[in-house]
Amino acid sequence: MRALSALAAVAVLLGVVYLGAGVAGLEFWFGVVIPYAAIVVFLLGVVFKVLRWASAPVPYRITTTCGQAQSLPWIKANRLESPPSGVWVVGRMALEVLLFRSLFRNTKVSLTPGRRVVHEADKLLWVGALLFHYSFLVIFLRHLRFFVEPTPVVIAWLDRLDSLFQVAVPTLFLTDVVIVAALLYLLVRRLLDPLVRYISLAADYFALFLLLGVALSGIWMRYFTKVDLVSAKELALGLVTLNPIVPEGIGWLFYAHVFLVSVLFSYFPFSKLVHMGGVFLSPTRNLANDNRARRHVNPQDPEVEVHTYQQWEDEFRDKLEAAGLPLDTE
Numbered sequence: 001m002r003a004l005s006a007l008a009a010v011a012v013l014l015g016v017v018y019l020g021a022g023v024a025g026l027e028f029w030f031g032v033v034i035p036y037a038a039i040v041v042f043l044l045g046v047v048f049k050v051l052r053w054a055s056a057p058v059p060y061r062i063t064t065t066c067g068q069a070q071s072l073p074w075i076k077a078n079r080l081e082s083p084p085s086g087v088w089v090v091g092r093m094a095l096e097v098l099l100f101r102s103l104f105r106n107t108k109v110s111l112t113p114g115r116r117v118v119h120e121a122d123k124l125l126w127v128g129a130l131l132f133h134y135s136f137l138v139i140f141l142r143h144l145r146f147f148v149e150p151t152p153v154v155i156a157w158l159d160r161l162d163s164l165f166q167v168a169v170p171t172l173f174l175t176d177v178v179i180v181a182a183l184l185y186l187l188v189r190r191l192l193d194p195l196v197r198y199i200s201l202a203a204d205y206f207a208l209f210l211l212l213g214v215a216l217s218g219i220w221m222r223y224f225t226k227v228d229l230v231s232a233k234e235l236a237l238g239l240v241t242l243n244p245i246v247p248e249g250i251g252w253l254f255y256a257h258v259f260l261v262s263v264l265f266s267y268f269p270f271s272k273l274v275h276m277g278g279v280f281l282s283p284t285r286n287l288a289n290d291n292r293a294r295r296h297v298n299p300q301d302p303e304v305e306v307h308t309y310q311q312w313e314d315e316f317r318d319k320l321e322a323a324g325l326p327l328d329t330e
């Protein structure tokens with residue numbers, strides 16, 4: 001049901017753009033106004049999120065570790081799992097961000113026929129996630145050819161590398177196949193695994209369907225309806241140079257692609273997708289675990305007025321003396 005409602009939401013989005021750009025001729029809205037609005041929402045949303053994260057007090061080191069911290073010289077430390085300093089944090093973060101290292105340790109639980117609980121390594125999610133994220137990144141970078149004139153050499157190389165096998169005309173991009181396969185795997189995994197299905201929300205499915213919508217509409221344009229690339233580039237360049245124009249006859253599918261991307265961008269800061277920025281600001285990952293090596297004083301501690309025993313003794317010294325009570329200081 002949750003998956004169906006997410007699918008319905010994406011179908012409604014497609015219906016809106018079909019009626020708007022395809023039937024009612026609102027190309028300027030779908031090609032200019034909505035993409036600009038999406039970028040503004042994206043930027044403001046991300047800034048707001050980062051400010052909120054940054055203003056959360058983190059007085060102490062709350063690093064999550066899974067290895068021996070640096071201790072006595074004869075105890076072997078695991079500096080990547082429990083980084084003792086900033087340099088090791090950078091190494092740990094790089095492995096996390098570039099290779100999803102914590103996901104590599106993913107396990108799944110199952111019951112054997114003899115009803116024994118078994119934990120086993122499950123690398124498939126790690127592979128699926130890596131494939132999805134890297135193909136998305138390559139596709140994103142390749143799209144720079146629409147937004148920059150002339151196309152940077154690096155992007156042209158990336159284009160050539162991605163169409164290495166030169167299958168079909170226009171040449172098939174490997175990342176197009178990989179991104180769809182990876183997204184379908186991530187979707188099927190949620191639907192078929194009863195434990196994952198139980199914890200999946202409509203928002204989890206929505207992100208997957210939306211990304212599939214973006215990828216499939218792009219693929220459809222490239223391999224089947226053959227969008228007019230000159231017009232598409234004219235529109236894209238108009239957007240980045242703040243001289244928006246809407247060329248004639250690009251076709252509603254192009255606007256559908258751009259509209260789904262706009263929805264993705266405006267949805268990004270308020271959804272789980274914002275983990276892309278959050279991973280860098282996560283205090284359980286980006287702090288060195290030096291709690292035992294260094295004394296950390298909470299910088300947010302308010303000034304507290306104290307009245308020490310010594311002050312109290314000085315204040316009542318004569319009375320204490322008169323009563324014959326012992327004093328700490330003369």
Ligand code: HEM
Pocket residue numbers: 136139140142143146173175176179214215216217218219220221222223226227229232236254257258261264
């Ligand atoms: C998150 C952003 C985006 C993603 C993930 C994405 C994804 C894709 C994919 C998978 C394709 C299939 C062909 C290929 O891989 O190049 C494609 C094609 C295309 N996309 Fe995007 N897209 C994005 C943003 C945009 C934007 C903002 C535009 C606006 C100009 C755009 C315009 C196009 C066009 C014109 C094609 C057809 C390319 C061709 O025929 O070679 N895309 N997109």
